[in-house]
Amino acid sequence: MSAWYGLYSLLVLPSWVPSTAAGVASLHLVQKLLFPYFWADLRYLLKVLIYGLRVETYRLQGRIVTVLDKFVRLSEKQPHKPFLIYEGKVHTYRDVDRRSNRIAQVFLQHSSLKKGDTVALLMGNEPDFIHVWFGLAKLGCVVAFLNFNVRSRSLLHCVNSCEPKILVVGADLLGTLEEILPDLQKDVSVWIMTKDSTLPSVHTLLDKIEAASEDPVPTSQRSANNLKSSVLYIFTSGTTGLPKAAIISHMQVLKGAAGLWAFGATAEDIIYITLPLYHSAASLLGIGGCIELGATCVLKKKFSASQFWSDCKKYNVTVIQYIGELCRYLCSQPVKEGENDHKVRLAVGNGVRNDVWREFLDRFGAIKICEFYGATEGNICFMNHTGKIGSVGRTNFFYKLFFPFDLIKYDFQKDEPIRNKHGWCEKVEKGEAGLLISKVNAKNPFFGYAGNKRHTEKKLLCDVFKKGDIYFNTGDLMVQDHENFLYFWDRIGDTFRWKGENVATTEVSDVIVMLDFIQEANVYGVSVPGSPLKCQHNSIFKILISLPFPQIMKEKQFFFKQMYKHVVTYLPSYACPLFLRVQNKMEMTGTFKQQKFQLVEEGFNPSTITDPLYFLDNSKKAYVLLTKEVHEMILYGKLKL
Numbered sequence: 001m002s003a004w005y006g007l008y009s010l011l012v013l014p015s016w017v018p019s020t021a022a023g024v025a026s027l028h029l030v031q032k033l034l035f036p037y038f039w040a041d042l043r044y045l046l047k048v049l050i051y052g053l054r055v056e057t058y059r060l061q062g063r064i065v066t067v068l069d070k071f072v073r074l075s076e077k078q079p080h081k082p083f084l085i086y087e088g089k090v091h092t093y094r095d096v097d098r099r100s101n102r103i104a105q106v107f108l109q110h111s112s113l114k115k116g117d118t119v120a121l122l123m124g125n126e127p128d129f130i131h132v133w134f135g136l137a138k139l140g141c142v143v144a145f146l147n148f149n150v151r152s153r154s155l156l157h158c159v160n161s162c163e164p165k166i167l168v169v170g171a172d173l174l175g176t177l178e179e180i181l182p183d184l185q186k187d188v189s190v191w192i193m194t195k196d197s198t199l200p201s202v203h204t205l206l207d208k209i210e211a212a213s214e215d216p217v218p219t220s221q222r223s224a225n226n227l228k229s230s231v232l233y234i235f236t237s238g239t240t241g242l243p244k245a246a247i248i249s250h251m252q253v254l255k256g257a258a259g260l261w262a263f264g265a266t267a268e269d270i271i272y273i274t275l276p277l278y279h280s281a282a283s284l285l286g287i288g289g290c291i292e293l294g295a296t297c298v299l300k301k302k303f304s305a306s307q308f309w310s311d312c313k314k315y316n317v318t319v320i321q322y323i324g325e326l327c328r329y330l331c332s333q334p335v336k337e338g339e340n341d342h343k344v345r346l347a348v349g350n351g352v353r354n355d356v357w358r359e360f361l362d363r364f365g366a367i368k369i370c371e372f373y374g375a376t377e378g379n380i381c382f383m384n385h386t387g388k389i390g391s392v393g394r395t396n397f398f399y400k401l402f403f404p405f406d407l408i409k410y411d412f413q414k415d416e417p418i419r420n421k422h423g424w425c426e427k428v429e430k431g432e433a434g435l436l437i438s439k440v441n442a443k444n445p446f447f448g449y450a451g452n453k454r455h456t457e458k459k460l461l462c463d464v465f466k467k468g469d470i471y472f473n474t475g476d477l478m479v480q481d482h483e484n485f486l487y488f489w490d491r492i493g494d495t496f497r498w499k500g501e502n503v504a505t506t507e508v509s510d511v512i513v514m515l516d517f518i519q520e521a522n523v524y525g526v527s528v529p530g531s532p533l534k535c536q537h538n539s540i541f542k543i544l545i546s547l548p549f550p551q552i553m554k555e556k557q558f559f560f561k562q563m564y565k566h567v568v569t570y571l572p573s574y575a576c577p578l579f580l581r582v583q584n585k586m587e588m589t590g591t592f593k594q595q596k597f598q599l600v601e602e603g604f605n606p607s608t609i610t611d612p613l614y615f616l617d618n619s620k621k622a623y624v625l626l627t628k629e630v631h632e633m634i635l636y637g638k639l640k641l
Contacts, residue, residue, distance in 0.1 A: 037386055037394065037483070044262070044385040045398055051258050052402075055227070055251075064224045066231070066250045067257050068137050071291045072097060072216075082296045085315055086127050096130065102212040103135030103205075104221075110208060111166060111189065115140030115221060118162050118233070118450075120188075121278075122146040122155075122177070123170035125301050128193055129277050130287060132168055137231065138222045144233035144245060144450075145278040148173055149572035154242055154507065156180045161451045162233045162245045164188055168205065227251040233450050234280050236376045242507050245450040246377030248280070252447075255381070256284030257292040262383060263348055263370040265319050267294040272317040272344075274303035274326070280376045281349065286321055305329040309364070312342045320344055320367075324351030331359045340365040348372070351488075354390040373488060377459075379446050379472050380405050380438035382486055391485040392478075403444060406471075407434030407478055408464070410492060417461065425464045433489045436478045437461055437471035446472045508577065511570045517559060526579065526603045560614060560623040567616075579604050580614040580623055606631055 058065045071093070074081075079094035091099075107113050119141050123129040136143050144162040146155065148170075155176065159167060167184070169177045171193045181199065184190070192199070195207040224231075232248035260271065271290055275282040290297045298315045308330055312320065326349070340363065348370040352360070357369055373392035374381035380403055382393025395405075408425040409418040410433075417425050417435055428434030440446045440460065448456030461471045477489040505523035512521040560580075567576045581604070606613050606626050613626040615634075633639040 040386050041394065041396055044383070044394075045396075047262050048402070051262070055254065059227075064227060064250070066222075066224055066227075067253050067288050067291055068134065068222060071134065074291065074294050078294060081294070083290065084127050084130065085296065085298045087301070091127055096127070096134065097216075098214040099127075099131045099209070100134035100138060101214050101216050102209050103132055104138040104217045105212040105215070106205065106208045107136065107139060107166070108217060109212075110203070113139055113141060113165060116142065117166075118142045118144055118164045119166045119168060120144040120146055120159050120162060120164040121168050122148060122173055123168070123193070123277075124148055124172060125273075125277050125282075125299055126170065127299065128170070132193075133283075138217050140221050140223075142230050142233060145235065145283065147235055147243065147278050147572070148176065148276070149574065150235075150243065151176060151572065152179050152570050153511070154570075156183055157242045158235055158245070159188065160185060161242075163451060166191060169193065171206075174199070224250050227254070228445065228447075230447070230450075232283075234278070234283070234376050242510075244377075244452060244455050247447040247450055248284075248376075249445075249447055253284055253288055256280060257288030259285045259372065259383070260289035260295075260319065260346075260348060261292050263346060263385065264368075265289065265293055265295065265346060265348075269293065269295045269318045269346075270316055271295060271297040271319045271321070272300070272312060272315070273297050273321055274300040274308070275321055275323065281321060281323070285348065303329075305333050309336070309339050309342055312344055316343055318343050319346045319348065322347055322349035322352065324349075324353060324356065327352045327360050328356050331356055331363065335363070339363070346370055350374075350392065357389050373476075373478075373486070375474055375476075377447070377449070378438065378474055379440060379444040380436070380474065384485075388485050390487060392488050393486050395480065395484050395486060404439040404441075406437055406465075407432075407480060408437060410435040410477065412492075415492065423463065424466070425461070430480055430482050433477045433479050435492065436474040436476050437464065438474065440470045440472050508571065508575055511567065512577070514570070515562065515566055517562075522599070523577070524599055526599075561621065564616065564622045576616060578616050579626065581609070582612045582614070604631070 055065075075093040075097035079097075080092050082090045083093045083096050084091040107119075113119070113136075119136050121129065121132055121136075121143055123132065133143050144158075144164060146158055150158060159180065165187075166189045169190065169192045174192060174194075177190070177192070178199070181190070181202075189203065190199075190201070191203045191205045193205050195204055197204050227250045229250060230247050231250050231253060233245040234248055235243040236246050260269075265271070271286060273282050273286040275286070277283050277287070286297060289295075298311065298317060300311065303326060304311075311317070327347075342365070344365070344367050347360075347367050350372055352369065352371065361367065361369070368387055369384075369389075370387075371384040371392050372382060382395070384391045384393045386394065388394075407428045409428055410416070411418050420426055425437075438444065446456075446460065448459070459473050459475075461473050463469065464471050475492050477492060479487045479489050481487070505525075509521040509523045512518055512523070563580070581599075602609060604613055604626065606628055614623040615626045615630065617624045630639065
C-alpha cells in the first residue's frame, strides 16, 4: 500500500505546475501571434554578433586575419579536398595554393610590382582567374576586376581609372585587348595568359608559370596592417557616367565571405557558381564564401539554362547562386523529366520576382531561396533569413542599432531627396517607398571609388537629420512593411537594369552621340507591363532613345544598320538600346534638362505614340519598325529581345 501511495504521489503534480505550463503555453501563443519571427531573428542576430566578435577577438590579439589567410590555412589543413571543379577537372586546395604561388613568383621575378600596387585583371570565369587573383594578393597587390563585356572606350576608361601597373588578360579576350592596346597608357605593362604572342610589347604569362617555383612568397608580402586597407577594385555602374571602381577593403571581403555561412551553408556543401567572377556576388560571396566554409565550388565558364540542372546533378551541387534573370531563364526552359531530381537545398542571390520565386519553388523542389540586398560599394546589407517571398531582408531594433539606416522621401521629378522647411530630410511611413540611406560611421565606413573624389562625394548625403551627419545614398527605393520586412522597389536616377547589370544612361548616350549623324541622345528606361520580360517589382528597364534628326526618315535602312553595328561594337550586350524613338525636337524641362519623366510614362506603345518607334532585331542586324503586332508579341513574351 505504501508503495502504491508513493507512486501516486509522484504522478500527482504540485498545484503550481499546471498553472506554470499554462503560462508558458500562453507566452508561446502570444509570441507566435505578436512576434512570429522572434526566434529566427534571434538566431540570425546571434550569427552576426558571433562573426563580429570573432573578428574583434583577432584584432585584440593583434592579428589581422584576411580571407586569403584563411585559404592558405585551409590548403595546409585539408590539402586534398576539392576547392574548384571546372569542366570536370578537380583543383584541390593545395593545387590552387601552389599555382597561385607560381604566379606570385613570376611577378616577383619578372616585374617591378611592389606591395600596394594595382593590377587590372581582364579574364572570364576560369580557374586561372582565381590563381592570378590569389597570386597577386599574396604579393600584397590590389586587384581590379574588369568586366569582360565592356569594350573599347569604356574599357579603356576602367583601366585608366584604377591606374594599374600591370594588366593581365585571358587568352580568349585578346581581341578585346587589341581594341584598347594602341591607346593604353605606356606605363601599363600588359601580360597575356598564353605561351607566345604576336602583339608588340606584350608579355606572356603561361610559359613563365610553368617554369616558376611553387614555393610560397614571404607572408610579410601579403600581411595587412588594417582590415580597412584596400584589396580589390570592383567596377559598378552608378546613376551617371562610365563604370566606377569601387574600393573594396579586407573587411568588406570578410563580410561578403560570411554570407553563405550566415544562410546556413556548411563545409560539406558544394556551391555552383555561374555568375561572372568580376562581380562581388561570385567573387566575394561565392569564392570567398567557399573559403569561409572550407567547402567546394563548381565553377562554370558561362551560365547555361539548358545545362544548369544536369550540372547540379552531375556534381552533387547543394547550394546555387542566382540573380533574378537567372531564375527566370530556368523557369522559361521546357519542362524536363527529372529536373527536380537534385540535391540543391539553398539558392542565394538577389533580384528574383515574386511570381518567378513561386514558380521556381513549385517546379524545382523544396529549395530555400535566400534573397539578400547589398550594393558592391555600400555599407549596408539585408538578408532574408526567413524565406518570406518577395522580401530582400528584415530589420528590427537590434539590427538598426548595429547598422543604422532609414528610408526617406524622394522627389522623382527633381531627382533628389525631399527636404522640409528646416532643410532636413523626412522619413517615410511604413508601406511607403523611400530612398534607402545608410549612416556612415567608424563601424560602417564608405570607402568610395578609386581615382574619383567627385563621384565618392556624390554618393554621400550630408546634414540629413541633423547638422554634421553623413549617410551613404544607395540610389535604391525600398519599402518596409508593418512586419519589418524590406522590399526592393526601384532604382533612382538615370539607370536601368538588364540581365543582372546596372547601366548608366549617360554611358549609353555618350556612345550613341559618337555617330556623326546623331545630334543628341536622350536615354531612359521604360516598363514592359504584363510581360514575362519585366524585372523585379513590375518594371523592366529598356532603353528608349530620342534622335532629333529628320533626315533619318529619308535613309532609314542605312541609318538603322549603322546604328546597330555601332551599339553592338561599343556597348556590352546588356547595354545596347532595345528601342528607339525618333523625334524632330528634343523635349526639355523648365530647367533646360532633357525631359525623361513624361517619356518614361508614355512607354513604347506605337498605338499611342505618334513618333516613329524601332526595336533592335538581332536576326536582321538592324533596328526595324515597331508595329502594333510586334508590340503585342513583346508584351506577351512571344518575341525574345
